[in-house]
Structure formats: C-alpha cells, structure tokens
Amino acid sequence: MKEWKKNIRQVVPYVPGEQPKCTSMIKLNTNENPYPPAPSVQKMCQNIDNLRLYPDPAASLLVETIAEYKGLSPEQVFVGVGSDDVLAMSFLTFFNGDQPIFFPDITYSFYDVWAELFQIPYCTKALDENFQIKKEDYYWSNGGVIFPNPNAPTGVLMPLSDIRDILDHNQDVIVIVDEAYIDFGGISAQVLLDNYENLLIVQTFSKSRSMAGMRIGYAMGSAELIRALNDVKYSFNSYTMNQPSILLGAESIKDEAYFRETTNKIIATREWFKAEMKELGFTFPDSKANFIFATHESVSAKEIFEAAREQNIYVRYFNKPRIDNYLRITIGTEEEMQALLTFLRTYLKK
Ligand SMILES: *Cc1c(COP(=O)(O)O)cnc(C)c1O
Secondary structure (H helix, E strand, O other), X not given: OOHHHHHOOOOOOOOOOOOOOOOOOEEOOOOOOOOOOOHHHHHHHHXXXXXXXXXXXXXXXXXXXXXXXXXXXXXXXXXXXXXXXXHHHHHHHHOOOOOOEEEEOOOOOOHHHHHHHOOOOEEEEOOOOOOOOOHHHHOOOOOOEEEEOOOOOOOOOOOHHHHHHHHHOOOOOOEEEEOOOHHHOOOOHHHHOOOOOOEEEXXXXXXXXXXXXXXXXXXXXXXXXXXXXXXXXXXXXXXXXXXXXXXXXXXXXXXXXXXXHHHHHHHHHHHHHHHHHHHOOEEOOOOOOOEEEEEEOOOOHHHHHHHHHHOOEEOEEOOOOOOOOOXXXXXXXXXXXXXXXXXXXXXXXX
C-alpha cells in the first residue's frame, strides 16, 4: 500500500434517491413537492443580476425575512445550503463531547454518515415495533441528541409533550429537532425555544416550499447557538448562500396564501391516498409528512419497487434491517397518485 493512501479519509457516503434523466416518469422517490414554487418566485428569477459580485456573506435579506416570518430576532436564525448543510454544520459545531450522540436506529440516513465523517461517537436507539421513538431511551448521559419530527422515513410525528420531556432530560447537551416535514401537519417545536437555550430547530425550503433545487435550509435557536454556527461557517466557507437563493428564498416567504394552498393540497391527497392504500392491503404508520411508509400484506416491497420502476414510477426502497419490506412513497399530485394506484391494482390483481 502506498504511504499516502493512509492519509486519505475513508468514508461511506450517503446515497441520495435516484434523479432519473428521463422526462416521462412519475417521480415519488425523493419527497419533492409536485407543485411549482410561488408565482412571485418564478417572476423574481428575471430580476437576478449582479452575479459578478460575491453575495452578502451574512445572507441578511433571507435571515431577516425568515426571522420576521417566524417572530424571532435575526440573531436567532442561521441559513445554509439546504438543511443538509445546516445539519452538517450543526454536527461540527455542537457535537464535540466525549459521550456518544443519540439518534433513532431508523431515521434520516445522513446522521450516521456525518457522525462518521466528523468522527463523532454515536449510539442509535431502536424505535418500538410501531416505529415510535421511545423517549426513555434518551434519558441516559450522552453527547447530544438529534431526531427528525416527523421522523423519516416513517412519517411518524412525536407530540410536543414528548419533545419537551426529552429536553427536560437533556439540559447539558444540544438537542436538534430536524423539522424537514413539519409543515405537512405537525406543530413546530419553535414554541419551546424561549424555554430551552440548548434547542436547535432545523427546517428546509426543499419540501413544503417546492424549492429543493435552490438548496435553502435554516436553523432557529438561541442567539448563542446561532453565533456558534456562524463562527464555524465563517471558518469553512463565507459564501455558502448564493445570490439567487437569497433573493428567491425571501420571495417565497412573502406568499403565505400559496404556501398554505399547496401544503393543504398535499395533506388532502395524502389522507385520500392512505384510504386507497388500505383497500389494496397496505399498512403503514400514520404519516404527518409528504410521504407514507408502507408495507404490503403479501407482496414484497422490493418486488413492487422494481415492477413500478419498470413502468417509470419511482418510489424509494431501503435495503436495510427492519425496513427492507417497506416502500417510502412521496405524495405527488392527485393524478400521479391515481396512476400509481392504477399500477398497483393491476400488479396486485385487486
Ligand atoms: C430532505 C431532508 C433533509 C434535507 O433537506 P435539504 O434539501 O438539504 O434541505 C434533512 N432532513 C430530513 C429528515 C429530510 O428528509
């Protein structure tokens, strides 16, 4: 072995969902929003200029717009290149203890990748047989806690009282709640921010705001946590947010009516789709996200996944312990879900 090879960092990377190049497909595999961003966002695209210049390193327009919308001070908001960037930065900033950090065994599969990358010790806590987080598992001494709410890929929402309980038992570490899907029917832990200085909440424009391609995420927390995040960011890359993202992100926040309309449409489609899937012999934990996590009574998930793919219908399949007989199906438009149901009825001969 060449000596220099020993100096290469060895990592097993996260594998994102497929982004197929073909145009005629039904894409329900990466939890994107089927509706376009707010009309004013499209219009604002024409007003992007000054690409010659570096963007505002503080992304003040976006930070201030989000802060005002959320009723926070700008000192309580941090923005980054998608919530993946914000979360990675948070692992680097907040998880520096000797004790392992805790997160669920079935959860967003980037957490263990970042822990490995940054050499943070971690310990996963098994969800119960109904895919619920057991809050008592988080009472033990640890170096930090992170979980999504609703959890991914299960869609299960944890009540605020349980989050408060986890915070009460974890006053000496940072607790991060990843709220990528909170706008599809959950209540944000933002109401707890005033009482817990060690709470960091991360949200994204990728799902509920239809802007996955723009890469905008943000964190909300006490001024002290946000200052620490900014110090790490400026030690890494001052210009994480590009000029179009800053402008278009701020524009999206202004159209509350459109945001409500599109998220409500997805919620309505999800509830109707749940009933249809039950008829077909699927079961799933109750989802409050823009996807459901379903298993069939007789046909294997892998088989359905592959057959759907043949028909250019893409859903997500994870070949992992405990969840290898489940499909994660993004809620698209009603037409897209109808097409999937038509395929399933034929395939399952119902
Ligand atoms: C989608 C997702 C993210 C990352 O979203 P970005 O596009 O990077 O903002 C983070 N956490 C969870 C649980 C997600 O599902």
